[in-house]
Amino acid sequence: MTAVVSFSDLKRVCGNCSLRELCLPYGISATDLKQLEQMVQRLSPIARGKPLFQQGDPLRSIFAIRTGSVKSVTVAEDGAEQITGFHFPGELVGFDAIAADVHDCSVVALEDTSVCEIPFDRLDELSGSVPGLRRQLMRLLSREIQQDQQMLLLLGKKGSEARLAAFLLSLSSRFVGRGLSASRFHLSMSRGEIANYLGLAMETISRLLARFQQDGLMTVDGREVTLLDLPRLHVVADMGGEGGGLTRRREG
Amino acid sequence: MTAVVSFSDLKRVCGNCSLRELCLPYGISATDLKQLEQMVQRLSPIARGKPLFQQGDPLRSIFAIRTGSVKSVTVAEDGAEQITGFHFPGELVGFDAIAADVHDCSVVALEDTSVCEIPFDRLDELSGSVPGLRRQLMRLLSREIQQDQQMLLLLGKKGSEARLAAFLLSLSSRFVGRGLSASRFHLSMSRGEIANYLGLAMETISRLLARFQQDGLMTVDGREVTLLDLPRLHVVADMGGEGGGLTRRREG
DNA sequence: AAAGCACCTTGACCTGGATCAAAGTCGGGT
């Protein structure tokens, strides 16, 4: 092991590429970092609506979103499509494919999007020699499990208002992490995509947004959104359990 | 690296413990295996209703179910409980905790259950020196992501019949994997727990089981279940998408 | 064998959100 790389060195290498998330806090040596740097390729931007990879494609690489945004979509045998996630700069996609070496969802750009490609076998190899990288990879996989399970709770136990509020708050907190505004942002996905993601009908999203606005929780102008009352949105997002006021019985 | 261990050696070491799933097909050396063997501890059986670990506990170990069965439960801030999974012999639990070093679900025994405990930091350490083990760990994490996303599709897009049918088929195929009958088995969870897991009301489960029986799809006697028509159950499980006959519009 | 309890079933009714329908809005192309 050679010297640990400084923060500024890293910034030079990855810029604000999301890969710094992958390696930063875990002490990577200069040689290891060089290897990591060399394995990453910048792809030409993906146009809105174009897939980064598709369900059924063999696992070749993991991708990091640099700019723009994407959705991941799973289609069932019967043709039903479920959006399983939206991803923004600094986030990685493709982890679903490790289990079977085949992607079981498609990832599609919601707007013009640039990504970095990380060939998986090289990443795997390097993670053998860099314990911090291995831990970080596992952490990322585990985080995805957590998020999906949080989503299961949302779909299994919460009503439409709580779902939408939770969705807006999730976007907000992720934008904050990127140094953007917590309360004012642009939705890169359509109402229909939000609806699909939350297991609701498009019309319901439309009505809910109108109601939230009317209740002073937020402002909506097309896809431009301003959250006016974060605390109350949190209350709405937490509604619907047996702990709160209005119960919603479901188990015996 | 010393000699690769034979299948029979492995059987001696892990018996039919689920850990063989973790290491078997990936060529582990005798010394490595010895290390793995030494790190695994057999816990005294967990009584029905007792937790293996609880939401909020720090990550210490991963657990492999040896006999019996467990459920994992997440409780939201508002008190709503969501069962995020059922686990049977040969399956591992605890992966959710890697991201934050804290378990974000509780795992509770559905019947008297015996498990093996695998201290996580030792597993992590060993996985550094054994590439096959590392790959297998990643595969397991990734598989959990896949399963959760499959579940998201179920909760987001399918009706009650499809959910229950898919649930029964999932149990069936998992039991087959353990060498048990695909069509005849015992439910170790209550109707209420099934309902909670599937995002339905207990009464709905009860009614659906009655209807499935009446339709000749299966036989129910308390918690004893016999699947009579696997193919038709598959059809029911796949219902509800825009590809099939009866549509269920949701996106624009 | 009676009581107690946890679990399950069945029926009657209600409601949240889906579906159907019909305009309205906006951005991009010619």
Add this chain to the structure above:
DNA sequence: ACCCGACTTTGATCCAGGTCAAGGTGCTTT
């Protein structure tokens, strides 16, 4: 400027599944 197609809003109606209520069923305890 105008048109076109994709997206969004809003209203009316419907229904799958939740909720409420009232018994069963069967196991364990005494």
